[in-house]
Amino acid sequence: MNYSQIAKQIVDAIGGKENVSAAAHCATRLRLVLNDEEKVNQAKLDEMDIVKGTFSTGGQYQIILGAGIVNEVYKELSKLTGMGEMSTKEVSSAGSKKMNPLQRFVKMLSDIFVPIIPAIVAGGLLMGINNLLTAQDLFIEGMSLVEANPGMADLAALINTFANAAFVFLPILIGFSATQRFGGNPYLGATLGMLMVHPDLLNGWGYGEALTNGEIPVWNIFGYEIAKIGYQGTVLPVLVASFILAKIETNLRKITPSSLDNLLTPLLSIFITGLLTFTLVGPITRTAGNLLSDGLIWLYDTTGFIGAALFGLAYAPIVITGMHHSFIAVETQLLADIAKTGGSFIFPVAAMSNVAQGAATLAVLLIARDAKVKGVASAAGISALLGITEPAMFGVNLKLRYPFIAAIIGAAAGSGFMSLFHVKAIALGAAGLPGVISIKPGTITFYVLGMLISCAVAFIVTIVLGKRAAKKQG
Known part of the structure; x- marks a missing residue:
């Protein structure tokens, strides 16, 4: 060339x-x-x-x-x-x-969460493997693989420990990435995350029970009580705390004499931010995070088929704007609190949208006459089925318009179907055919059926709309 x-x-x-x-x-x-x-x-x-x-x-x-x-x-x-x-x-x-300000906010979230996705994906997929080993009736009627083979019990326990690590210590990962994004020292951000999951604190997941029993441990400082509560598996508290840390650090460096900078700036930054985190930031943002998660779960459970179908219909247009990057933060919280949420409903919808885009593109391959379009569609369609939709969406479907319309209709149909069976993901991964391993055991069959529905609807509607478009042109 x-x-x-x-x-x-x-x-x-x-x-x-x-x-x-x-x-x-x-x-x-x-x-x-x-x-x-x-x-x-x-x-x-x-x-x-x-x-x-x-x-x-x-x-x-x-x-x-x-x-x-x-x-x-x-x-x-x-x-x-x-x-x-x-x-x-x-x-x-x-x-x-x-x-614009909204786009900058979404980009900020993307900059923070994209670097830590590999750790979350690894932990989530290991969690999926553990569930495959311990889920009853998945491979053997009335038994799990571990129950049928007791020698695998410790292997499952080992995998479960590996899987939980990224979520238990999630504030450390986010603290490092967020503080770096906000212009602070990322290692101070990681230290802040360590403070929030320190073993001396009440486990964040046991907070609700301790609150009910009135057994929350506290620091009593001159008569003022500060709750000793950890923030394992949380997102919002460490995001806000990292922002405060970065701003305190950068402002201290401006006024601290250079001879004392390395001594005083880290000391004061961590102490002040830590104090604010456990007295104000943590309690407020923990409540806000819980309200957000509860609200999303309520919305998904209440709106059911219609809500999921509308989300599936809108997902690809959201991807065009780049707003889908903001979902990473929400999914991370849903997965970190999986005992309450049951997993992420966003991932299955994204998968339905991706495979529908792929099916629509492959339908274009079948009916198109232009050699260049066929060449792009063949590779792009397969790529979309595997979870990478950019070539299909921007290279074929949006250009021709009718495949894109067909794809979002297919995504709506598949998403609505899955909602009837409460299909959720227990891990992040490739939102497409390989995403099967990320789905909660017991709902994998419905995930596969949802993909088949998305693909079939998108493919058939593309053929119908494509023939109509050809008639108008010819």
Whole structure:
């Protein structure tokens, strides 16, 4: 391929080098911050065989080129624009300046939670494996695998310990990531998280029972009592506490003499934030977090089929705006408090949406006449079934419109069906076909049936709408 020529065509199509203020690339996409996206010649980009799709989100204009190609095109594009190598983080920061306050808030949550997703996924999937070993009637009627094979009991116990670690010590992970995002020292953030799950504190999960029995331990400081309660598995308290820590630290550094900075700043930052956390921030945000979780569970349980169907219908449009990143924080809380919540209902809905997008794209592969569309649809459709929808959604379905409409209808049908059987996830993972392992035992069959319904509806509706569109054009 003539990467230099490809880069020149892309630069011309996006309004020239003067229109590019920042540029980087990830595994498959050019990620550009443009001064004026109105100057983009979309038709010219669509005509390029190398371009698999384009979309704008989070202040960035992204061009899907594919793995192994994007890095070579980026090198040539950097030469043409006169820009040095930039990281995706730098481009993301530049793009955030073009966002509205709500978009910046969602991006903030994404920046905090995306780095810790691998730990949550690992813990959640291990929890899923433990459930496969200990769930009755899943493989053997009236028995679990552990009951049928007692020698596996300690293996299941070992896996359960590994699975719980990320959720028990979740405040440490969030404290590190959030404090870093807010501009503070991430190791002080991790220390704050350790304070919140210290073994000397009442276990956060035992708080409700202790409150009922009137047995909450306290620190009595000059007659003022501070409850010794841990925050295991919580999200909101450590988020707010990390923000306060970062602001206290950065402001202290401005006024503390440099000779005393390394001594006084960490000491005062941790002590002041810790005091505020256990007296004000923790109790208030714990209540707020519980209300949020209870409200979401009530909404899901009360609205039932209709509510889940509407959520499934809206999920893909939410993905287009980038707002779905805010769900990560909610899902983390639902999974951390799984004994009460039963798991996350968001993950199964996301899976229904993803496989529906894939099925609609594969239907386009069947009926399309354009060779380029067929080429993109074949790989993108399979990718979406496995949980990666960007190529399918932005490269095929949104361009043709009718597959996207069919996909959200399919997602609504599958999501509504699953709600009838209270399908929930006990782990994060790939929201698609591989997501089976993340689903609560006993509802896996309904998850699979939900995916089949989503795929079938999306596929059939795409065929019907595609034939109508062809008749209008011809």
